[in-house]
């Protein structure tokens with residue numbers, strides 16, 4: 001297989017460590033690994049995997065992943081296609097560009113409208129697929145259209161065809177739908193508006209720095225917050241389990257969400273450690289890699305937490321992080 005892949009794609013390596021391609025710094029080797037430096041490379045790699053009937057995984061910034069210690073079979077395609085173009089207020093960016101780089105460049109060109117993306121790890125492709133966002137805003141707010149590879153061809157989809165919802169899109173639920181490039185819609189800002197966005201970017205970056213354990217490898221929030229508009233919880237049980245008053249419950253859930261970091265803090269689970277995996281002291285919804293964490297440690301820690309929360313509050317926590325190779 002390696003010879004066929006090399007013949008079609010050129011440089012394909014074997015047993016590339018995926019730990020070095022994820023923000024968690026965890027994960028075994030990719031059997032075959034190819035870095036797509038252009039959109040054409042990316043399309044070719046996808047077509048080749050389909051032609052050769054080999055499983056593939058498309059890697060962005062690796063900021064939402066827990067890769068197993070055994071690694072991944074098949075072909076891992078790393079997106080390093082970062083071509084980017086601004087024409088007036090139109091922004092065209094390939095999928096492998098980092099969100100934070102695109103944000104910087106658009107602000108340099110006086111385009112405003114998405115300071116909320118400050119400090120958002122990962123690529124444009126990953127962000128579109130999961131409709132990444134912060135502070136009540138998301139990629140769907142600034143996306144005009146998306147070039148998508150599917151079954152050998154690339155087609156342009158307007159944003160309204162992509163079923164964007166909270167941290168969700170049609171792309172996420174349709175295997176084989178791959179973002180290769182995106183057209184963003186932003187606004188040409190006045191000097192004051194640009195300054196306002198730049199100031200806001202700094203505020204959001206500082207906020208992440210102050211509230212998230214950015215000094216240790218992690219994969220963001222491991223669990224989804226409990227959306228009380230969709231999930232029914234036994235309020236009396238939660239209040240008793242968390243040992244809080246009615247008023248404290250009302251305060252904690254004032255945005256119709258029960259934050260996981262709040263739950264884990266109240267249950268005394270912050271700092272809980274298995275091997276090199278630890279529930280962050282700084283932000284309870286993050287698991288950090290204190291140095292030598294294996295995927296196995298993270299999985300055991302997550303399982304323990306889920307069981308405690310299930311038993312004590314009657315709530316089933318759901319993972320935000322994506323498992324790969326398990």
Ligand SMILES: Cc1cc2nc3c(=O)[nH]c(=O)nc-3n(C[C@H](O)[C@H](O)[C@H](O)COP(=O)(O)OP(=O)(O)OC[C@H]3O[C@@H](n4cnc5c(N)ncnc54)[C@H](O)[C@@H]3O)c2cc1C
Pocket residue numbers: 023057058059060061062063064065079095120121122123124125126127128129130131132133134167171177178179180212218219220221322
């Ligand atoms: C410290 C930290 C803070 C975070 N804060 C936030 C936050 O505030 N808001 C938020 O929404 N998320 C947050 N995240 C999670 C993460 O940044 C997002 O989910 C991000 O959009 C993932 O992009 P990625 O390129 O890293 O994707 P990866 O982790 O590499 O991949 C994730 C999934 O997307 C798929 N994918 C990647 N590229 C494409 C593509 N071009 N087409 C189709 N599928 C693709 C992959 O195959 C995989 O299934 C945070 C993560 C960290 C580590």
